[in-house]
Amino acid sequence: MEDVKFAITDIETTGGGIKGNKITEICIIVVQNEKVIEEYDSLVNPNTEIPLYIETLTGINDQMLVDAPQFSEIAADIDRITKDCIFVAHNVNFDYHILRGEFNNLNLTFDRKRLCTVRLAKKLIPGLFSYSLGNICTSINIPHVDRHRARGDCEATVTLFQRCVDLDNNDEVLTNLLNQRTAASYLPPHFKDSDFEKLPTSTGVYFFKDKEGIPLYIGKAKNIKSRIKSHFQAKSNSKYKLMQATYSIDYELTGSELLALLRESELILKFFPKFNKAQKKVTRPYTLTSYHNQKGIEQFVIHKNKISPVSWMKFYTREEAVKFMEELCIKFDLCPKYCGLQRGVSQCSHYKIKSCSGVCEDEIDNSTYNQRVSKAIDYINEYENSCLLVENGRTKEEKSFIYLNKGRYAGYGFITETDDFENTAQFKDYLVPQKNSSYAERIVNRYLNSKKNLVKLDLKQVEEEPAEEEQQLQEWFG
Structure with a gap:
């Protein structure tokens, strides 16, 4: 692509996903018409300790960063160098969002068009076992020195980018990737564009799967395609890690949202996917029971911990239980006082139920009232x-x-x-x-x-x- 500038970038960080991750080193090499026209690299003081595993991986330690500039001191240089450029990186969303986050912390905007060399290589060099930078360099004989340092990784990415450009007749693939306006621009690096386009817009459950086809995450949606797209666009650390581990997405149509909820629950309990938060522990339910009180009135009680010989229904929140009993009172002309809705009152005075059978004021006999309760219990039994x-x-x-x-x-x-x-x-x-x-x-x-x-x-x-x-x-x- 003539005259277009590509800012090929690599950063090293403190680790820990996208949010809260700080830059420790950055390298930018600007390429135009297949020639390097500008280079920039610098260590960056993140004002936080480097975790041991990051130090072991990159060789960057706290001592090396003591005299390094903070990001605020080099932000203007980075903004100038990358201005009017296509931002290019291997797994571009990681580098781009971390860099953008650093600018946001300074109340500055950083907005560039992006290009991912993982996706570019998958289009132009298909069939490789792995598209990680190290493995792809080994596979196609790209020199890769100083791995996991910004300069070494950036130079390898430049060579990979130029190899891909040479294979791209008429810049067709490059133009296609740059002009994407769909969720494909947010796709996980190992996921195919064509697979996303095949996703349905119907109700059902969906599965993010790893390289071996094992479910990593299971969810449900009214519109599967739209919901999965929202996962791609999420910026949380957990979502980023999920996207990196995802190689395929499967789904199961249900038609019914109720069935989708049930299938999601069943499948999570079956597979215990790594990225599903444990299903919330269902607390002991509220139980609706009844008994004859000292006056001989059949009285409903909503309780949580008591053991009772009769259990008519279960509710998992008190709000659900109260709502049902209020509807039952109105439907069968019962008394709120004797339906577990009021305590410590001689006559009912419920805020919502203005009519009452009158049993609390002895306006009807107990036998008549208990017949109404019996009909209410028959109604409850329909649920069972x-x-x-x-x-x-x-x-x-x-x-x-x-x-x-x-x-x-x-x-x-x-x-x-x-x-x-x-x-x-x-x-x-x-x-x-x-x-x-x-x-x-x-x-x-x-x-x-x-x-x-x-x-x-x-x-x-x-x-x-x-x-x-x-x-x-x-x-x-x-």
């Missing part, structure tokens, strides 16, 4: 029935279902209009059985308590009412 939760499928012609066996997650499946599914007894032919867990219970309970338009096929009910079953099955596909 075996059922299928019907959700969107992976295509418009498909539906997904979540199987709850006596209220507990037991698997999932997919069914289309053309499948031989004439009665609910056949759903097990399409079932992918799964083990329940405390994480799955929490996901399902939150779904049941928050979903307004719930499509739920009660397996017990349809066995007793075949006509109702047929109608519900027809409603699956609208």
